[in-house]
Amino acid sequence: MIPVLFGLRLGRWGMIGFAAAAFLSILAQTAGFYQIAGHSPSARAAFGASMSALAAQFVALFPTPIRPDTVGGFVEFRGIHPLGILLCVWALVSATGFARGDEERGIVEASLATPTSRAALVASRAAAFTIAIAVASLAACAGYLAGLAIGHETAELRGVLEDGVLLVALGLACYALSIFVAQLVPGRAATAAAGGLLLGLFLLNSLSRVLQSLVAWRWLSPFRYYDLSQPLPPGGTFDARGFLILVAIAVVGTAAAALAFTRRDLGSSLIPFPARHRPVSFAPSANTLWRVPVVRGVYERRLGIVAWSAGMSLLAFMFVLLTRTIVNVLLSVPSLLPYLSVFVHQQIYPAVLGYTWLNVAQLLFAALAITHVARWSAEDVDGRLEMTLSQPFPRAAVVVERMAVLTVIALVVSAISGTVLFVQSHIQGIDLNAGRLAAASLMLVPFALVFAGAGAVLAAVNPRAAVGLLGAFAFASYLDIELATSFRLPLWLQDLSAFKLFGTPLLTGVDGRSLALMVLLAMLGLGSSILLMQKRDVGR
Amino acid sequence: MLPEMAAAAIRTSKLTKDYGAGRGVFDLDLQVSAQEVFGYLGPNGAGKTTTIRLLMGMIRPTGGSAYIFGLDCARDAVDVKRRVGYIPGDVPQFGSLTGSEVVTYLGGMRGGVDPRRVRSLCERFELDLGRRFREYSSGNKQKLAIVLAFMHQPDLLILDEPTSGLDPLNRQEFYTLLRETRDHGATVFLSSHILSEVEHICDRVGIIRDGRLVHIAELDEATAPNLEEIFLSYFSESRTKPKLLRS
Numbered sequence: 176m177i178p179v180l181f182g183l184r185l186g187r188w189g190m191i192g193f194a195a196a197a198f199l200s201i202l203a204q205t206a207g208f209y210q211i212a213g214h215s216p217s218a219r220a221a222f223g224a225s226m227s228a229l230a231a232q233f234v235a236l237f238p239t240p241i242r243p244d245t246v247g248g249f250v251e252f253r254g255i256h257p258l259g260i261l262l263c264v265w266a267l268v269s270a271t272g273f274a275r276g277d278e279e280r281g282i283v284e285a286s287l288a289t290p291t292s293r294a295a296l297v298a299s300r301a302a303a304f305t306i307a308i309a310v311a312s313l314a315a316c317a318g319y320l321a322g323l324a325i326g327h328e329t330a331e332l333r334g335v336l337e338d339g340v341l342l343v344a345l346g347l348a349c350y351a352l353s354i355f356v357a358q359l360v361p362g363r364a365a366t367a368a369a370g371g372l373l374l375g376l377f378l379l380n381s382l383s384r385v386l387q388s389l390v391a392w393r394w395l396s397p398f399r400y401y402d403l404s405q406p407l408p409p410g411g412t413f414d415a416r417g418f419l420i421l422v423a424i425a426v427v428g429t430a431a432a433a434l435a436f437t438r439r440d441l442g443s444s445l446i447p448f449p450a451r452h453r454p455v456s457f458a459p460s461a462n463t464l465w466r467v468p469v470v471r472g473v474y475e476r477r478l479g480i481v482a483w484s485a486g487m488s489l490l491a492f493m494f495v496l497l498t499r500t501i502v503n504v505l506l507s508v509p510s511l512l513p514y515l516s517v518f519v520h521q522q523i524y525p526a527v528l529g530y531t532w533l534n535v536a537q538l539l540f541a542a543l544a545i546t547h548v549a550r551w552s553a554e555d556v557d558g559r560l561e562m563t564l565s566q567p568f569p570r571a572a573v574v575v576e577r578m579a580v581l582t583v584i585a586l587v588v589s590a591i592s593g594t595v596l597f598v599q600s601h602i603q604g605i606d607l608n609a610g611r612l613a614a615a616s617l618m619l620v621p622f623a624l625v626f627a628g629a630g631a632v633l634a635a636v637n638p639r640a641a642v643g644l645l646g647a648f649a650f651a652s653y654l655d656i657e658l659a660t661s662f663r664l665p666l667w668l669q670d671l672s673a674f675k676l677f678g679t680p681l682l683t684g685v686d687g688r689s690l691a692l693m694v695l696l697a698m699l700g701l702g703s704s705i706l707l708m709q710k711r712d713v714g715r
Numbered sequence: 716m717l718p719e720m721a722a723a724a725i726r727t728s729k730l731t732k733d734y735g736a737g738r739g740v741f742d743l744d745l746q747v748s749a750q751e752v753f754g755y756l757g758p759n760g761a762g763k764t765t766t767i768r769l770l771m772g773m774i775r776p777t778g779g780s781a782y783i784f785g786l787d788c789a790r791d792a793v794d795v796k797r798r799v800g801y802i803p804g805d806v807p808q809f810g811s812l813t814g815s816e817v818v819t820y821l822g823g824m825r826g827g828v829d830p831r832r833v834r835s836l837c838e839r840f841e842l843d844l845g846r847r848f849r850e851y852s853s854g855n856k857q858k859l860a861i862v863l864a865f866m867h868q869p870d871l872l873i874l875d876e877p878t879s880g881l882d883p884l885n886r887q888e889f890y891t892l893l894r895e896t897r898d899h900g901a902t903v904f905l906s907s908h909i910l911s912e913v914e915h916i917c918d919r920v921g922i923i924r925d926g927r928l929v930h931i932a933e934l935d936e937a938t939a940p941n942l943e944e945i946f947l948s949y950f951s952e953s954r955t956k957p958k959l960l961r962s
Contacts, residue, residue, distance in 0.1 A: 279849075299874075363811060363849075455932055456845035457837035459818040459830050466823030475812070475820075558807030562863070565801040566824035600869045712774035714764075 178291060182303025185277070186269060190307035192643050193265050196650055197258055197315035203658050204254035205322020210663075221243045226252065231504045232531055234384050238373050241408045246328060248408035250319060255338055258315055259345055259401060260377075262308060266350035267370055269307075273300045274357035274432070275365040284441060297433040301350065301425075308346040312339040319407075330407075337406035337413040342393035344421035348397040349373055351428025358435035361444045367482070381495070385500045421423045468572075472580035480584055483543060487536070487592035494532040495599040501527055505547050522682075524605045532596065534616060537677055540585065540623040541649045547581045548630030549647050555638035561714055570708045574631060578701055579625050582620060589619040607681075615680035621693040625673040628700015635707035671696075724749045724871050724902035727771065729779035730849055732765050740765045740926045742779065747919075748869075752897055754917035755906040755935075756946060762926040763906040764804045767875050770904070771801055772847055783871060797825075800864035804875035806856040814844035814851070814859050821863055828866045836862045839892070840885055853880040861889065865896065873894065874905040876913075878912060890916050910942050 212222040223244025237256045242248035244491035316339045348387045360368045380396035383389035402415035439445040464474040555562045593616030600607045633641035655672035669675045676689040725747035732739045740762040747753045768774045772792035781788040783795045809817045822828035841856040857880040878886045922930040
């Protein structure tokens with residue numbers, strides 16, 4: 176029991192944060208439904224049709240909703256499915272954090288120095304995560320019920336609980352797969368390998384909705400078994416077999432991870448990677464890139480830049496491939512034609528690409544900024560910042576160099592992915608305005624800098640909490656734009672969201688005021704963080 | 716620079732860092748002369764690292780002042796660090812960078828370092844710079860920290876438990892390096908738990924307890940006091956009667 180409690184203690188902020196995010200997001204979506212869906216049957220039907228149109232654009236990400244004209248169908252689509260993805264990311268981070276992060280910090284070694292077997296240690300951490308994700312899922316259910324109470328509706332408790340246990344099962348399946356993969360590869364590659372596997376399995380299932388060739392393989396993906404159930408809407412289903420398969424993946428995956436852990440050395444991977452033989456060297460590196468400000472930071476992250484550019488380019492490539500399919504789906508629904516007529520006059524392909532690709536790109540660039548802030552916080556905690564400041568290097572220069580490095584990396588990633596999008600669109604015969612695409616891609620840079628500015632402030636105030644707080648800020652920014660219509664939020668409040676300020680540059684061009692506001696917010700964050708950095712204490 | 720401070724490598728006046736609940740450093744008056752090796756002794760949590768971080772400008776004093784070569788440690792932090800080599804209490808983590816990359820990276824922030832000096836230090840401690848930092852043992856990480864502190868031949872070395880993790884042979888090599896550095900005109904301020912080490916290499920020693928400097932002694936060989944006796948006179952009692960001492 177004590178190892179389980181210890182695991183919960185180590186992950187308590189994740190549990191609190193994800194439970195709060197689950198409760199608030201589901202509550203906001205549920206309460207928001209009553210604000211935007213109308214109350215008459217005809218208004219609800221019209222709303223359901225518009226949601227179906229929206230769902231068709233996201234068919235490559237989320238399953239087609241059942242009865243989006245009802246609160247259950249709407250929340251299942253807008254709230255529960257995105258939450259499921261969020262919980263899978265949590266499972267990934269939590270599993271690899273235990274499997275390799277805690278190992279590097281010596282926590283695993285200290286635990287194994289007690290009379291605890293390796294299998295018991297893995298089981299205790301899996302049990303701790305089960306409790307944590309169950310709390311977060313219950314919070315989501317509570318958010319739904321609270322939202323229903325606002326709309327004076329009630330729901331069948333069974334459907335709500337079924338959704339809760341499905342989220343738990345999906346999260347545990349992802350946790351088990353991640354913890355297993357983390358045993359196979361070297362520690363520094365664990366998160367990337369497990370993340371790559373989960374992303375691949377997710378895409379295998381979601382793309383199988385539009386690419387017939389993948390249908391035969393989607394049984395391999397745990398996300399397929401999650402998709403089989405939609406218990407919230409009226410007429411929805413709970414597929415017990417799919418749920419049991421998810422549980423089986425969780426159990427078998429955890430057992431395999433425990434077995435792999437017992438068969439490898441601490442600090443090593445199960446799959447042996449031969450060490451390269453190098454002659455002994457007493458000389459400093461002759462690479463001059465390490466000496467040039469900003470360039471040294473970019474060079475140090477060169478592998479990350481390659482990975483981000485490749486990933487974003489692949490996604491851009493796939494989104495272009497899917498655009499025609501999505502547009503065909505949209506045009507084949509007669510009830511959607513009145514809604515689409517507006518878009519058709521304004522070029523439907525750029526509209527769909529802008530809505531799908533740029534929405535995903537915004538989320539990924541926010542994530543890019545968050546990963547940089549995580550690194551800044553880590554440098555603070557692991558003493559690297561202290562070592563940097565022990566050189567004759569001003570504190571302000573540290574902050575400016577960090578932001579400059581992120582700016583260059585964001586520029587490179589946006590330029591490469593934007594180029595791939597343009598070339599692939601051209602090949603597919605989709606006519607995109609090159610100027611607007613360039614502007615839209617470049618807009619991702621100030622967009623990322625808004626989050627980086629906020630993150631720099633948070634890292635200067637409290638580096639240990641910076642990533643969690645910035646994640647909450649990003650989540651609130653996203654909710655801000657998501658809920659702006661539902662709750663008729665004032666314009667000044669909407670303008671605090673980078674997602675709102677980004678606008679629709681591919682369709683309508685760059686809005687100068689929004690761009691200026693984004694730059695202003697980023698500069699405000701930079702300036703504030705410089706001031707805070709001058710005043711703060713540094714050291715563990 | 717204040718003229719009366721020019722001779723002192725380190726000078727603090729009523730230097731205070733109050734973390735609350737009696738933790739921190741209080742009213743520290745200290746002067747370390749140029750070319751002196753000053754040992755800073757005290758039990759865990761006494762305030763050694765806090766003093767060192769104040770001198771390095773990593774943390775801000777809540778009262779008093781600290782000067783290095785007449786420069787204010789907080790206000791003139793960048794100029795101070797041009798003349799200082801530093802070993803932190805915990806070796807920072809450089810992940811997958813190789814030792815040679817770390818040296819070039821941090822050396823670049825100083826405007827470059829002499830590669831012959833780096834090579835000489837690494838050969839002396841048998842530190843392979845071609846390996847990744849994460850592959851280093853704790854002793855090798857400490858050796859890298861020593862190289863980083865000494866590579867630019869600073870006028871002042873501020874060292875927080877510099878021999879932590881070193882084996883006896885490398886420890887002796889470090890003592891030799893320290894003496895040579897002092898003979899070349901540098902000043903050394905080092906904290907340590909190891910009484911014999913301080914007796915062996917320091918000219919003077921300061922003892923800190925509960926954030927206050929309680930004793931300063933010369934360690935001249937002819938008149939050297941028994942450091943262990945002094946140390947125990949301050950701390951053995953505190954182990955048995957902590958409340959009485961605090962009052």
